[in-house]
Amino acid sequence: MSGEFSVSVGLDRQAFMARVRAALGRPDSPPAAVSPPDIDESVARLAGPRDDLVALFCQRAQAAGMVVHATTSATLRVDLAAALEALAPRAACVSVAEGSLRETVLEGLRRIGCGAIDWRAKGGLEAHYDADLGVTDVWAAVAESGSLVLASDAVHSRGTFLVPPVHLALVPAGAIAADLLDLLAFPEGRTPAELPAAVVLVTGPSKTADIEGILITGVHGPREVHVLVIRDAV
Numbered sequence: 001m002s003g004e005f006s007v008s009v010g011l012d013r014q015a016f017m018a019r020v021r022a023a024l025g026r027p028d029s030p031p032a033a034v035s036p037p038d039i040d041e042s043v044a045r046l047a048g049p050r051d052d053l054v055a056l057f058c059q060r061a062q063a064a065g066m067v068v069h070a071t072t073s074a075t076l077r078v079d080l081a082a083a084l085e086a087l088a089p090r091a092a093c094v095s096v097a098e099g100s101l102r103e104t105v106l107e108g109l110r111r112i113g114c115g116a117i118d119w120r121a122k123g124g125l126e127a128h129y130d131a132d133l134g135v136t137d138v139w140a141a142v143a144e145s146g147s148l149v150l151a152s153d154a155v156h157s158r159g160t161f162l163v164p165p166v167h168l169a170l171v172p173a174g175a176i177a178a179d180l181l182d183l184l185a186f187p188e189g190r191t192p193a194e195l196p197a198a199v200v201l202v203t204g205p206s207k208t209a210d211i212e213g214i215l216i217t218g219v220h221g222p223r224e225v226h227v228l229v230i231r232d233a234v
């Protein structure tokens with residue numbers, strides 16, 4: 001009986017759609033796929049891959065309320081140490097992929113006598129509440145809006161850029177996409193297992209105006225976001 005019912009429903013649907021198409025004066029079968037028209041990118045896009053993406057990102061990130069520092073691979077160690085010394089954290093959580101950049105961050109924290117909390121060994125999210133600084137790398141960045149694109153996975157915790165009152169992000173120039181259109185092309189060629197569990201766009205420090213329309217910074221996340229852009233890093 002159930003099989004007969006499903007066949008009947010399918011036929012009724014087809015007959016109904018045929019009557020709709022006839023009333024609209026359209027052919028009884030769907031038209032062949034049509035290629036989308038060409039788009040004038042000068043109208044549709046405010047930033048393009050040929051622009052100076054580092055300069056544009058720095059400008060838009062500053063306009064969004066971030067504190068932006070520029071460095072190079074040769075001066076990264078010194079500039080990162082200076083930034084950490086100015087922030088003077090007592091304890092920090094680090095969500096940076098394994099490699100030389102992570103070692104540079106940990107070395108900089110040791111130089112100023114700041115403890116690095118191992119959030120993976122100390123309860124995950126809860127461990128971040130003992131930190132007054134979160135240091136992250138980025139999955140990408142968006143020049144048009146000055147946004148950081150942050151991912152969470154086995155070595156990157158969402159808590160690192162949400163819980164501590166100050167967030168320091170390290171942004172290689174090669175990770176800066178012109179706009180969201182180019183950002184969506186970043187995962188091309190990656191398997192689902194290589195994609196992060198979640199991706200968040202952060203544009204400036206946390207803000208809210210829920211209470212009487214008064215803008216308050218640092219309620220739902222960091223009150224300060226510092227960005228160190230590495231101009232010659234891919």
